[in-house]
Amino acid sequence: MLANAALALLTGVTALTGVTAPRPFTPAPATLSVLTWNICAGTNAGCALYRLSPAEVAWHVSAYAARVAPDVIFLQESCSSLDRPLEYWLERRTGREWSVRSAWLAARDGTPYPCHPDRFGGPRGAQSVAVAVAGPAPAFRTHALTSPPWYVRRAAVCAVLPALRVNVCGAHLSSGLPGDDGQPGAPYRTRQIGELMAAATVPGHRAVFGGDLNVTPPDGGGASAAGHAAIASAYRAYDECDRRGARRTGRWTHAKPIPGGGVLRRKLDYLFAPRGSVRLCHVEQGVTLSDHGPMYARLAL
Known part of the structure; x- marks a missing residue:
């Protein structure tokens, strides 16, 4: 009788302990939403x-x-x-504070590579890459990328987001056309991707980077093996927003008319993020403002 009572008491204590024992607190991951878009505003009359x-x-x-x-x-x-007008319109449309920083492309003599003037002849500054960040003004930094000395010099723009301990970097790499890293092996884009990854790496911070990288994905087909190899290092270290399972590929982001008819569609735009962080990836192929579609990722960091 006493043994049964003791067993019942022990069982009750065990059950009570199981109910009331505190569980370890696991904070919800911070979220970050990133958009990349080649807006084709500078010198392409077809946009x-x-x-x-x-x-x-x-x-x-x-x-x-x-x-x-x-x-x-x-x-x-x-x-x-575009920097100040973009800050103004982003703040007006979203109700959030925004900071925009751009880095202009340089001609081979080091002077700014100009955007064509507006339709009334007004200057629009230099063709550039830009990063816009919502919230308190971040610490921006520009990183030169090794470029063909006889053509346009490229750069990446990065911003440290201290509240999330994230470093974000956007870039537009050499085109791969004749005169702009068109030689065998894509040597400049290969170096530029390595330099972009290095720029995105800040001790104690996670890296998110991308833009128009002007190469097709390793398993995408339809382009040179050199371009595929150039981007493979990023796939080895990070998750790409639109990766399809084991295949290192994704939906097309760029459409170019082919002389004689037809359209060449390729993935040239990328968003790379820490492993396991991509929660959503959207490629907007219906936008007609540019020859590139916007690409959007929602990340859990």
């Missing part, structure tokens, strides 16, 4: 934003950004005069 004023370009870009609500935006083929 809708070509020769629009900085305020007009900012109006269109902010209108799309407001739909997807990013925290960080990477822009390529922007113009340096």
Whole structure:
């Protein structure tokens, strides 16, 4: 009888302990939403934003950004005069504080590579890459990328987000066309990708980087093996937003008409993030403002 009572008491204590024992607290992961878009605003007469004023370009870009609500935006083929109008329109449309920093491309003599003027002849600054960040102003930094000395010099723009301990970097790499790293082996884009990864690496911080990298994915087919090899190192170390299972590929982000008819569609735009962090990836192929579609990722960090 006493043994049964003791067993019942012990069982009750065990059950009570199981119910009331505190569970370890696991904080929810922080989220970060990132948008990359080659807006084709600088010198390509075939694009809708070509020769629009900085305020007009900012109006269109902010209108799309407001739909997807990013925290960080990477822009390529922007113009340096877009920075302040873009801050204004992003803040007006989203109700958040924004900071924009651009780095202009340089001609071979080191002078800024100009955007074509607007349709009224007004200057629009230099063709540039830009990073926009919502919230308190981050610490921006520009990193030169090794480029063909006879052609346009490229750069990456990075921003440290101290609250998330994240470093974000956007870039637009050499095109791969004749005269711009078109030689066998894609030596400049290979170096640029390595330099972009190095720029994104900050001790104690996680790296998120991307942009128009002007190479096709390793398992995508349809382009040179050199371009595939150039981007493979990023796939080895990070998750790419639109990766398809084991295959290192994704949906097309760039459409180019082919002489004689047809359209060449390729993935040239990327977002890389820490392993296991990608929660959503969207490629907007219906946007007609640019020859590139915007690419958007939601990350849990």
